[in-house]
Amino acid sequence: MKTDINKKEVEELYRKLNADAESGGYHLNPDTDFTKRLVSGLLVNQKRYGYQTCPCRLAAGEKEKDLDIICPCDYRDPDLDEYGTCYCALYVDKEILEGKKKVKPVPERRYKQKSSDRKEKGKKTQNKILNAGYPVWRCKVCGYLCARENPPAVCPICKAKRERFEEFTLR
Amino acid sequence: MNAKMKHIEGENKGRVVLYALSTCQWCGKTKELLKSMNVDYFYIDVDLTDGEEREELVEEIKKYNPDCSFPTMVINDSDPIIGFDEKKIKERLKY
Numbered sequence: 001m002k003t004d005i006n007k008k009e010v011e012e013l014y015r016k017l018n019a020d021a022e023s024g025g026y027h028l029n030p031d032t033d034f035t036k037r038l039v040s041g042l043l044v045n046q047k048r049y050g051y052q053t054c055p056c057r058l059a060a061g062e063k064e065k066d067l068d069i070i071c072p073c074d075y076r077d078p079d080l081d082e083y084g085t086c087y088c089a090l091y092v093d094k095e096i097l098e099g100k101k102k103v104k105p106v107p108e109r110r111y112k113q114k115s116s117d118r119k120e121k122g123k124k125t126q127n128k129i130l131n132a133g134y135p136v137w138r139c140k141v142c143g144y145l146c147a148r149e150n151p152p153a154v155c156p157i158c159k160a161k162r163e164r165f166e167e168f169t170l171r
Numbered sequence: 172m173n174a175k176m177k178h179i180e181g182e183n184k185g186r187v188v189l190y191a192l193s194t195c196q197w198c199g200k201t202k203e204l205l206k207s208m209n210v211d212y213f214y215i216d217v218d219l220t221d222g223e224e225r226e227e228l229v230e231e232i233k234k235y236n237p238d239c240s241f242p243t244m245v246i247n248d249s250d251p252i253i254g255f256d257e258k259k260i261k262e263r264l265k266y
Binding site: 089111 | 192193194196197198217218229237238241253
């Protein structure tokens with residue numbers, strides 16, 4: 001069950017993630033040793049499960065059950081807002097990037113983020129959506145919305161794949 | 172306790188059991204901290220197990236931590252320390 005990952009693979013994925021993050025307004029943890037060990041964990045999970053689940057969470061090994069913890073996970077952005085880092089600390093906010101704040105462990109929100117709370121909040125800020133004749137799709141990772149027949153193959157903001165989009169409808 | 176638990180020898184501060192993931196850096200930091208404190212402890216990387224063994228471990232962890240998050244540290248079968256909580260770990264192990 002031990003999976004060997006070589007240095008070159010880690011460097012390649014690290015460079016890609018870093019470029020994607022910066023182009024979308026996100027930042028990788030500046031502690032490169034720590035970050036590269038996490039990247040290595042992503043590659044281990046890729047080889048084990050066929051997709052890159054969070055290195056700090058136990059994957060079920062069934063994609064359907066693991067979708068929310070495929071990196072970037074559904075919890076990254078709320079954790080970045082609240083703690084300045086995501087759960088595993090692969091992603092950090094600007095203050096941590098610039099060394100103004102230290103990285104601290106983040107409590108698990110996976111089972112606490114109740115959809116009912118979110119719906120209540122949603123109601124308060126609900127705006128009328130213009131009927132443009134297209135369905136609206138929402139990226140569950142970063143909240144990006146687009147109106148088109150199908151969600152994009154890759155989220156242009158956070159690079160999450162199509163399967164992470166949900167239809168965004170008025171409740 | 173699971174038979175595959177690894178034993179790290181050190182000073183006996185009670186029965187310290189660490190449930191971890193091999194890919195998790197916070198688990199790595201916890202192992203390093205325990206080592207630097209020279210604490211005698213047992214650990215298992217749950218992601219390296221599978222099948223029934225993993226199911227049993229998950230049930231065991233959920234008794235202490237219903238979220239089954241990692242690292243989970245259990246000292247003398249009670250009061251788990253969830254996550255890399257350096258202050259709490261040092262307090263509880265009187266370091």
